[in-house]
Amino acid sequence: MDPSLKNESKTLRLATRGASQILDVTAEVQSFLASIQARQGLVAVSVVGSTAGITTMEFEPGLQKDIPEMLDKLAPEGRYHHDETWHDGNGHSHLRSSLIGTSQTFPVLKGRAALGTWQQVVLIDFDNRPREREVILQFLGQ
Amino acid sequence: MDPSLKNESKTLRLATRGASQILDVTAEVQSFLASIQARQGLVAVSVVGSTAGITTMEFEPGLQKDIPEMLDKLAPEGRYHHDETWHDGNGHSHLRSSLIGTSQTFPVLKGRAALGTWQQVVLIDFDNRPREREVILQFLGQ
Amino acid sequence: MDPSLKNESKTLRLATRGASQILDVTAEVQSFLASIQARQGLVAVSVVGSTAGITTMEFEPGLQKDIPEMLDKLAPEGRYHHDETWHDGNGHSHLRSSLIGTSQTFPVLKGRAALGTWQQVVLIDFDNRPREREVILQFLGQ
Numbered sequence: 207m208d209p210s211l212k213n214e215s216k217t218l219r220l221a222t223r224g225a226s227q228i229l230d231v232t233a234e235v236q237s238f239l240a241s242i243q244a245r246q247g248l249v250a251v252s253v254v255g256s257t258a259g260i261t262t263m264e265f266e267p268g269l270q271k272d273i274p275e276m277l278d279k280l281a282p283e284g285r286y287h288h289d290e291t292w293h294d295g296n297g298h299s300h301l302r303s304s305l306i307g308t309s310q311t312f313p314v315l316k317g318r319a320a321l322g323t324w325q326q327v328v329l330i331d332f333d334n335r336p337r338e339r340e341v342i343l344q345f346l347g348q
Numbered sequence: 349m350d351p352s353l354k355n356e357s358k359t360l361r362l363a364t365r366g367a368s369q370i371l372d373v374t375a376e377v378q379s380f381l382a383s384i385q386a387r388q389g390l391v392a393v394s395v396v397g398s399t400a401g402i403t404t405m406e407f408e409p410g411l412q413k414d415i416p417e418m419l420d421k422l423a424p425e426g427r428y429h430h431d432e433t434w435h436d437g438n439g440h441s442h443l444r445s446s447l448i449g450t451s452q453t454f455p456v457l458k459g460r461a462a463l464g465t466w467q468q469v470v471l472i473d474f475d476n477r478p479r480e481r482e483v484i485l486q487f488l489g490q
Numbered sequence: 491m492d493p494s495l496k497n498e499s500k501t502l503r504l505a506t507r508g509a510s511q512i513l514d515v516t517a518e519v520q521s522f523l524a525s526i527q528a529r530q531g532l533v534a535v536s537v538v539g540s541t542a543g544i545t546t547m548e549f550e551p552g553l554q555k556d557i558p559e560m561l562d563k564l565a566p567e568g569r570y571h572h573d574e575t576w577h578d579g580n581g582h583s584h585l586r587s588s589l590i591g592t593s594q595t596f597p598v599l600k601g602r603a604a605l606g607t608w609q610q611v612v613l614i615d616f617d618n619r620p621r622e623r624e625v626i627l628q629f630l631g632q
Contacts, residue, residue, distance in 0.1 A: 210493075211353060211493070211495060213530050213631055215530065215597060215599055246357065247486070247488055248392055248453070248486060248488050248532060248595075250595055250596065250597050252596055252597050252604060254609065256548040256606060256608055261446045261447075262398060262446065262450050263398055263442060264430075266430070267429070267432075268429035268431065268434075269428075269429070269433075269439070269443075269446075271429040272428045272430055272439055272442070272443060273443065273446055276422075280422060280560075280564060286553075286556045287551070287556050287559075288548075288552035288553050291550045291551065291552040292550075300548055300553055301553075301557065303546070304546065304557055305560070305590070306447070307449065307594065308594075309546075309594055310449065310450075310451055311390075311392055311451060311453040311532070311595040312451050313392045313484045313486030315484065315486070320394060320396060320484050321396065324397075324398055325450070342597045342604050343597075344530075344532060344597030344598075344599070346488060346531055346631055347355055348353070348355055353495060388499065389628070389630055390534055390595070390628060390630050404587070404588065404592050405584060405588045406540040406584055408572070408576075409571070410571035410573065410574050410575040410576075411570075411571070411581070411584055411588075413571040414570045414571050414584070415585065417571075418564075418565055418585050422564060447589075448588075449591065452591065452593055453534055453593060453595040454536055454593050455534050455536050455593075455626045455627075457626065462628075463538065466539075466540055467540040489630055490495070490497050
């Protein structure tokens with residue numbers, strides 16, 4: 207293996223509808239790794255902001271409804287103390303982001319993020335309005 | 349410290365019963381780090397698939413019941429839209445995986461993943477049947 | 491960029507009140523990165539123990555109430571099997587830690603952890619009593 211360190215990033219800019227819309231970013235992650243000829247190491251996938259999240263799922267239509275419905279129960283829309291600060295009605299969006307997390311780091315083996323066939327890396331935008339999101343991919347390794 | 353980069357992985361193959369069975373993988377993580385003479389850096393612990401998760405807990409018998417019981421409330425077994433796609437009855441398994449996350453990355457200091465005495469790294473298999481799981485350990489550092 | 495690898499850690503020692511008190515550690519993370527002249531790579535922020543967590547949030551007074559109130563619903567104080575082992579009444583603290591996670595890894599770009607303006611890295615101490623916590627910062631990159 208090439209002994210030199212690869213330390214490469216790419217920023218994806220993604221338009222979302224908010225409202226817990228889910229976007230599959232797996233192809234972008236894998237093509238980023240191919241473009242820098244990554245072989246092995248770690249790749250972080252991280253969304254900037256406090257009303258979105260990064261996780262993995264089987265990206266199929268049923269679960270694209272089930273995950274938002276679960277979140278509607280765990281952190282429902284409604285009145286939160288957050289509204290006293292900003293009056294923007296998105297307290298539930300913040301809670302979902304802190305619960306799911308905004309960054310996930312995956313092993314890279316043989317040039318690919320180590321995911322299952324039915325496992326995709328997704329951005330979920332929990333905000334209550336359309337947003338432009340930055341998702342940062344950072345690879346470190348060889 | 350040896351200035352050269354260590355970039356090492358190991359894949360654990362683990363048989364589970366599913367049904368939110370919890371397996372402690374801490375000893376495997378620490379012995380992997382010892383075997384490659386890791387000193388300092390980052391280690392990712394990641395399960396391949398969309399119906400399992402990686403987290404930390406105090407691995408004692410009480411919490412081994414409490415965690416599945418919490419998940420029974422947060423994402424109960426039942427009818428999900430996911431069943432319309434696959435008819436496999438494991439919608440709750442997928443939801444739990446997206447909620448807990450499939451990958452965790454830990455600092456490595458003095459040759460060991462930086463965990464507390466009563467803190468173990470665990471695989472939880474949320475699926476509704478026994479599975480063979482791949483857990484990937486990836487160290488990067490020195 | 492300096493081609494040599496930086497592999498640096500710092501341990502923060504933080505006194506908390508427990509009871510889901512939230513402490514903003516963002517300034518400590520960014521000043522650590524400045525002190526080691528980090529430019530690009532990965533930084534892990536990890537709390538040692540099984541009754542605390544690391545996540546991100548907008549660190550404003552409203553959400554500092556909303557997040558504990560959400561956790562009071564998802565993993566309420568009460569009787570857990572954990573009490574049969576230790577009789578310390580903090581089963582809910584352990585559940586919250588396993589749910590939120592104890593470690594988060596972020597991309598570092600241009601010398602700073604890649605976070606939004608209204609996004610802070612926080613330690614939440616879920617335990618039911620004051621604690622001294624160790625939060626480990628581990629940077630790997632250049």
